[in-house]
Amino acid sequence: xxxxxxxxxxxxxxxxxxxxxxxxxxxxxxxxxxxxxxxxxxxxxxxxxxxxxxxxxxxxxxxxxxxxxxxxxxxxxxxxxxxxxxxxxxxxxxxxxxxxxxxxxxxxxxxxxxxxxxxxxxxxxxxxxxxxxxxxxxxxxxxxxxxxxxxxxxxxxxxxxxxxxxxxxxxxxxxxxxxxxxxxxxxxxxxxxxxxxxxxxxxxxxxxxxxxxxxxxxxxxxxxxxxxxxxxxxxxxxxxxxxxxxxxxxxxxxxxxxxxxxxxxxxxxxxxxxxxxxxxxxxxxxxxxxxxxxxxxxxxxxxxxxxxxxxxxxxxxxxxxxxxxxxxxxxxxxxxxxxxxxxxxxxxxxxxxxxxxxxxxxxxxxxxxxxxxxxxxxxxxxxxxxxxxxxxxxxxxxxxxxxxxxxxxxxxxxxxxxxxxxxxxxxxxxxxxxxxxxxxxxxxxxxxxxxxxxxxxxxxxxxxxxxxxxxxxxxxxxxxxxxxxxxxxxxxxxxxxxxxxxxxxxxxxxxxxxxxxxxxxxxxxxxxxxxxxxxxxxxxxxxxxxxxxxxxxxxxxxxxxxxxxxx
RNA sequence: GCACCUGUGGCUCAAUUGGAUAGAGCAUCAGACUUCGGAUCUGAGGGUUAGAGGUUCGAGUCCUCUCAGGUGUACCA
Numbered sequence: 001x002x003x004x005x006x007x008x009x010x011x012x013x014x015x016x017x018x019x020x021x022x023x024x025x026x027x028x029x030x031x032x033x034x035x036x037x038x039x040x041x042x043x044x045x046x047x048x049x050x051x052x053x054x055x056x057x058x059x060x061x062x063x064x065x066x067x068x069x070x071x072x073x074x075x076x077x078x079x080x081x082x083x084x085x086x087x088x089x090x091x092x093x094x095x096x097x098x099x100x101x102x103x104x105x106x107x108x109x110x111x112x113x114x115x116x117x118x119x120x121x122x123x124x125x126x127x128x129x130x131x132x133x134x135x136x137x138x139x140x141x142x143x144x145x146x147x148x149x150x151x152x153x154x155x156x157x158x159x160x161x162x163x164x165x166x167x168x169x170x171x172x173x174x175x176x177x178x179x180x181x182x183x184x185x186x187x188x189x190x191x192x193x194x195x196x197x198x199x200x201x202x203x204x205x206x207x208x209x210x211x212x213x214x215x216x217x218x219x220x221x222x223x224x225x226x227x228x229x230x231x232x233x234x235x236x237x238x239x240x241x242x243x244x245x246x247x248x249x250x251x252x253x254x255x256x257x258x259x260x261x262x263x264x265x266x267x268x269x270x271x272x273x274x275x276x277x278x279x280x281x282x283x284x285x286x287x288x289x290x291x292x293x294x295x296x297x298x299x300x301x302x303x304x305x306x307x308x309x310x311x312x313x314x315x316x317x318x319x320x321x322x323x324x325x326x327x328x329x330x331x332x333x334x335x336x337x338x339x340x341x342x343x344x345x346x347x348x349x350x351x352x353x354x355x356x357x358x359x360x361x362x363x364x365x366x367x368x369x370x371x372x373x374x375x376x377x378x379x380x381x382x383x384x385x386x387x388x389x390x391x392x393x394x395x396x397x398x399x400x401x402x403x404x405x406x407x408x409x410x411x412x413x414x415x416x417x418x419x420x421x422x423x424x425x426x427x428x429x430x431x432x433x434x435x436x437x438x439x440x441x442x443x444x445x446x447x448x449x450x451x452x453x454x455x456x457x458x459x460x461x462x463x464x465x466x467x468x469x470x471x472x473x474x475x476x477x478x479x480x481x482x483x484x485x486x487x488x489x490x491x492x493x494x495x496x497x498x499x500x501x502x503x504x505x506x507x508x509x510x511x512x513x514x515x516x517x518x519x520x521x522x523x524x525x526x527x528x529x530x531x532x533x534x535x536x537x538x539x540x541x542x543x544x545x546x547x548x549x550x551x552x553x554x555x556x557x558x559x560x561x562x563x564x565x566x567x
Numbered sequence: 568g569c570a571c572c573u574g575u576g577g578c579u580c581a582a583u584u585g586g587a588u589a590g591a592g593c594a595u596c597a598g599a600c601u602u603c604g605g606a607u608c609u610g611a612g613g614g615u616u617a618g619a620g621g622u623u624c625g626a627g628u629c630c631u632c633u634c635a636g637g638u639g640u641a642c643c644a
Contacts, residue, residue, distance in 0.1 A: 028583055031590095041586055044624060054624075078587055079624060123644075160644065256644090282642050291569075291640080298642045305644050334571070335639055362573090363638075396606080427580060431573070432637070439579065443606070445592035446580085453606055460604055496583070508581065511591085518607065527603040567606075 001094055001105055003485075004492050007038055007084065010070055017064035020057070022046060027084065029489065033478070036075070036083040037485050043080035054080030088475035091484045095473045098487065099547040104554060106491045108150030116154045116316045117143040119328035120241075120248060123160035124233040125169060127187045128240050129379040130435060131330075134361045137421050137560065138429055139328035140246045141503045142359065144558045149498055154320055155252040158312065159237075161230050162256040165191075167212030168198050168205075170225040175204070184232045188381075216260070230255075236383075243386045245417060245560050259311035263303045266310050267296055273347050285343050294339045309340045313356070314349035324355040326501060331360035331430065359501045362432035385440075389416035392441045397567075411564060415449055416441070418561040422448035425559055426507035446511050448561050451552050454514040457521070458549040459565040461542070464527055469546050471539020479523055480544065483516050487547050490555070503559060510555045517548045 004027060011024045025042040043058040050057060058080045065074060073085040098105040119139020122128050128136075139155075147153045172194035176183045184190055198205050214222040234253070241248045267283060270276045275285050281299035294306050316322045327337060337358040344350040393416030397408055423440040427433065443449040462469065475481045490509070497505040525531045526541045533541075553563050 028586085031583090031587070035587075039586085044586080047624070081587065121644095163644075280641070284641080293641070295642050300642085302642080304642065308644090331572075332638055333644095336644095338571095360572095365637090431580085434579075436579080439593090442593085447592090449606065453604085457604055457607085464603065493583090500584090504581080505583085508591090515591090519609095521603085522599095522608050525603060529603075531603085567604085 014064040018060045036085040038084040040082040092473045113323040114152045115324045116322040117326045118156045121158045128382040157253045159255045168208040171208040262311040313344040317350040328359040361429040389420045414562045418448035425503040451514045455563045456567040458545045469542045473543045474540040
C-alpha cells in the first residue's frame, strides 16, 4: 500500500482545516523507534513564511488532525517535529490485505509510462567480461521493477555488431573454413589470432578491409558469414544471461546494425534543422556552452557512436513511443549522453517531455583503487566469475539435508549467482566499484544468502506447522508493530527505487526487513516446544512470517535473485 | 589547462534528498544453544563525515576556497 500518501492526506486535511495557506510536504519514516513510525518536519520550514513559532504551527496542525482509524498518537517534539504513531489495528488490517493479495496489495500504475531500458550492450567481437556485469544486472533490475509496478517496459540490448573489426573477423572465420563452433569457442583467442593474421599477412588485411565495405553494401556472402559470427557470439552472451537469471532474449536485441540504414537520414535531418556545422572536415553539432562539438559524420564520410545513438533515440521516441528512456551505461560516458540527449531534443528527434536518463554507474576498480584496464589482459571473463561463484557456494553448503548431487548443483547456482548479483546491486551504483573476488563471493553479513536463509527458515516453520496459514494478524508488541510497518513500507520503497533507479535502496530494505524478522523470530517464538501462547497469537505470528516471506521473495525476484524452501 | 564525479570508524558501504544522538556488515572483544534451522541472536569498543570558511531554527547533504583521488576532453565504441 502507499502508506505515505495516506498519511500525507491526513496532514493535508489538517492544513486546510487549520487554514494554513501552503501545500503540506511529505512525511518521512521516523529515524528512531522512540519517535514513532513517521514524522512530519514541515512546521519548521513554514515558520518563517508564516511568521510564527514552529511549535505553534505544529500545534495548529495536530489540533486539526483527524486521527481516527489511521493514527493512534501524535506528539510534538524538539523544535517542532510532529511524531506520528500508526494505529495497530490499521497496521494489522493492512498487513492482512497484503498477505491475502496476489501482489501484496501493491497497486499497478494508473497511468503507466512506456519505458525503454537500454542495458547490457555487449560487443560481439569480444567475450563478456566482469565490466559488463553492472549494466546487465542494474538494467535488468530496473526493467523488472518498472514492469512490476505496471509500466510498459521495453528492454533493449544495443549490441555492438557493426564496425571495421567485423571485416577482419569474418575474413578470418572464412579462412578457418568451419562453421565457427570450434574456433569461436573463445572469442578472445579468435580475435587475437585474427589480429595477428591481419598484421602479418597483407593479402589477408586487404581482404579484411574489402569485407568491411562488402558487409556495409549488403554483399550476400559476407552478410552470411557475419550473421554466423553474430549468432555464435550472441549465443555466448545468452549463456551468461541464462546463468545470471537475467531476462534478456533475442527479441530484446536491437543491434547497432539495425540503425545503419537510418544514419544518413540522421545527418540530412540535422542538416535540414540547421544544426550541422562543417569543422575540420567533419560534420558537427556545436552546443551552447560546450567547447567540444558532437561529431556526427567523420571527414571520410563514416558515422560515429553519436550518430547511432541519435538514430536509436529517435527510434525509441517515435517508433517505440517511449515516455522515459533509461541508458544503463558506465558513468564515464556522462559527457557523451549529455550531449547526445541535448542534440536529440534540439533536433526534435525526441519530444521535449520525454525523460532521457543516463543511469550511470561507477567504474570498476582493482584492489589498489586503480581503474580496471581492459587492454592489459587482466580482465576476468564473466562466465568464469559466475562458475567460480557457483563452485564456491557448493563448498559452503553444509549437507545436513542429505542432498543429491543434482540438488546441490541447483542450490549452489542459486546461492552463488545470488551472491554475485547482490554484492553489486547492494552498493550505490554511482560510486566506483572495487572489484574484490572474496567480497563478491562472501556469504556473510549483508548478502543475498541472509535473505534466502530468512526465507528458508520461514518455510521450515510452515513445514512443521503443516496446515493452512490463514489466521488473523494482531499486533501484539512493539517489535511486531515495527515489523508490520516495515512490511507496509514496501510499496513506497519500490516507487522511490524506481524513480531513482537505484537498486541498493531495495537491497537495503530487504536486509533491514530480514534482520527485523530474525529479531522478531528470536523474541517471539511460534512453534517452539514448551511455550505458552494462545492459538490466536500463534496464527497471527504465522501470518506475519508469511507476509515477510512473500515480501522477501518478491523483492529478491525484482533483483533477479531466487529463493529456495530449504538451504 | 578546462569540465564533471568522489572523499564518511582499520576495511567495504548506508544515511528516506536539509531534520533530532551519522547507521550497518566485515574484523576485534564479551555473551546466548539438549537450535520453532547457530548460515542465528544479544552486547561492547571504534567518528571533529579530507580541511577551512559561509548560508539557517538545523549541514555528511547546499555555496566558496584548499587538499587528495578518479574520469572525460574532435573524427573508437
